[in-house]
Amino acid sequence: MRPHSAIVTGGAGFIGSNLVDRLLLEGIEVDVVDDLTTGSLSNLANARSQGQTRFGFHKLDITDVAFEEFVAKRRPEVIYHLAAQIDVRRSQIDPVFDAMLNVVGSVRVLEAARKAGVSKVVYAASGGTLYGATAVIPTPETEPHRPLSHYGVSKASVLNYLATYRELYDLEFTALALANVYGPRQDPHGEAGVVSIFSELMLKGEECVIFGDGKQSRDFVFVDDVVDAFFRAADQAGGMVINIGTGRAETVEYLFSQLAQICGYTLEPNFRPARAGELLVSSLLVDKAKLFLGWEPWTSLSEGLALTVDWLRSSQQ
Numbered sequence: 461m462r463p464h465s466a467i468v469t470g471g472a473g474f475i476g477s478n479l480v481d482r483l484l485l486e487g488i489e490v491d492v493v494d495d496l497t498t499g500s501l502s503n504l505a506n507a508r509s510q511g512q513t514r515f516g517f518h519k520l521d522i523t524d525v526a527f528e529e530f531v532a533k534r535r536p537e538v539i540y541h542l543a544a545q546i547d548v549r550r551s552q553i554d555p556v557f558d559a560m561l562n563v564v565g566s567v568r569v570l571e572a573a574r575k576a577g578v579s580k581v582v583y584a585a586s587g588g589t590l591y592g593a594t595a596v597i598p599t600p601e602t603e604p605h606r607p608l609s610h611y612g613v614s615k616a617s618v619l620n621y622l623a624t625y626r627e628l629y630d631l632e633f634t635a636l637a638l639a640n641v642y643g644p645r646q647d648p649h650g651e652a653g654v655v656s657i658f659s660e661l662m663l664k665g666e667e668c669v670i671f672g673d674g675k676q677s678r679d680f681v682f683v684d685d686v687v688d689a690f691f692r693a694a695d696q697a698g699g700m701v702i703n704i705g706t707g708r709a710e711t712v713e714y715l716f717s718q719l720a721q722i723c724g725y726t727l728e729p730n731f732r733p734a735r736a737g738e739l740l741v742s743s744l745l746v747d748k749a750k751l752f753l754g755w756e757p758w759t760s761l762s763e764g765l766a767l768t769v770d771w772l773r774s775s776q777q
């Protein structure tokens with residue numbers, strides 16, 4: 461059954477705020493919990509002006525006990541857990557910080573959910589880092605989990621906690637293992653999100669750097685499609701880890717050329733040495749999402765890139 465109320469952790473961030481807009485449109489009451497470290501209130505401008513459905517913003521840190529107290533007061537049916545530190549390089553430099561937020565913070569979310577009698581937690585897992593350097597492309601959920609970064613490990617370890625909370629306390633979950641998500645509101649100044657980073661530099665006429673030869677490929681999935689998977693997961697696919705991507709892999713070089721065309725950019729990219737440990741190819745098989753969520757991606761790369769560039773253009777005005 462569709463829930464009436466939800467808490468979205470990380471709801472002021474890129475994916476979270478797009479999810480909040482969708483939930484409110486569907487008539488679901490939403491409380492956002494975010495400490496605004498990378499998220500922004502401007503991402504919630506639509507939500508705040510929507511006015512039809514109850515919406516609240518709460519500046520809280522998920523690792524803090526105050527978060528548990530808030531969940532106990534609100535007692536939502538579903539928690540969408542997206543709050544995280546998402547910077548792979550930062551996780552390599554400071555694995556303790558990464559684990560405090562991504563592991564301990566997630567355990568806090570599960571404890572809060574258990575104590576408040578929440579029915580379900582939908583978790584934003586990382587499909588791009590979960591399977592490591594597998595030879596099976598596109599990668600199904602049955603592949604072993606072999607993350608190659610501390611971020612990958614912290615995000616993957618939450619899957620074990622989710623399974624254990626389900627086993628011990630009947631707290632239902634669905635984990636969506638996301639490919640490379642892109643679209644409006646992705647931070648062009650962050651470390652993740654090559655689409656936003658390139659688009660912003662191209663619109664400003666500045667140089668874009670490609671690490672390696674540009675032949676490395678990724679599964680780029682548009683944020684609206686991803687949000688739809690989150691929406692569907694509220695009452696389906698219990699106890700499952702489900703890949704959310706496109707099943708395709710586009711090279712960074714191709715992405716660069718597509719964006720250059722959209723932005724009218726004529727400079728050549730600056731090729732720099734490849735980053736250590738970077739995967740050559742990453743793409744997720746999404747048959748399970750079709751079967752258990754009735755979900756398939758529908759936005760083509762060219763459409764999604766055009767929408768992202770439009771958003772960046774308008775947000776720069």
Ligand SMILES: NC(=O)c1ccc[n+]([C@@H]2O[C@H](COP(=O)([O-])OP(=O)(O)OC[C@H]3O[C@@H](n4cnc5c(N)ncnc54)[C@H](O)[C@@H]3O)[C@@H](O)[C@H]2O)c1
Nearest residue numbers: 470472473474475494495497498499521522543544584641
């Ligand atoms: N963007 C992708 O391609 C991608 C791919 C796989 C998985 N994910 C996962 O999806 C989720 C959302 O990612 P995103 O790209 O929207 O990133 P984002 O940085 O835009 O969103 C994360 C949000 O969490 C908030 N936050 C950080 N620390 C917090 C804390 N201690 N307490 C409360 N809020 C806190 C931030 O302020 C931000 O609003 C993350 O869990 C990420 O691991 C993203």
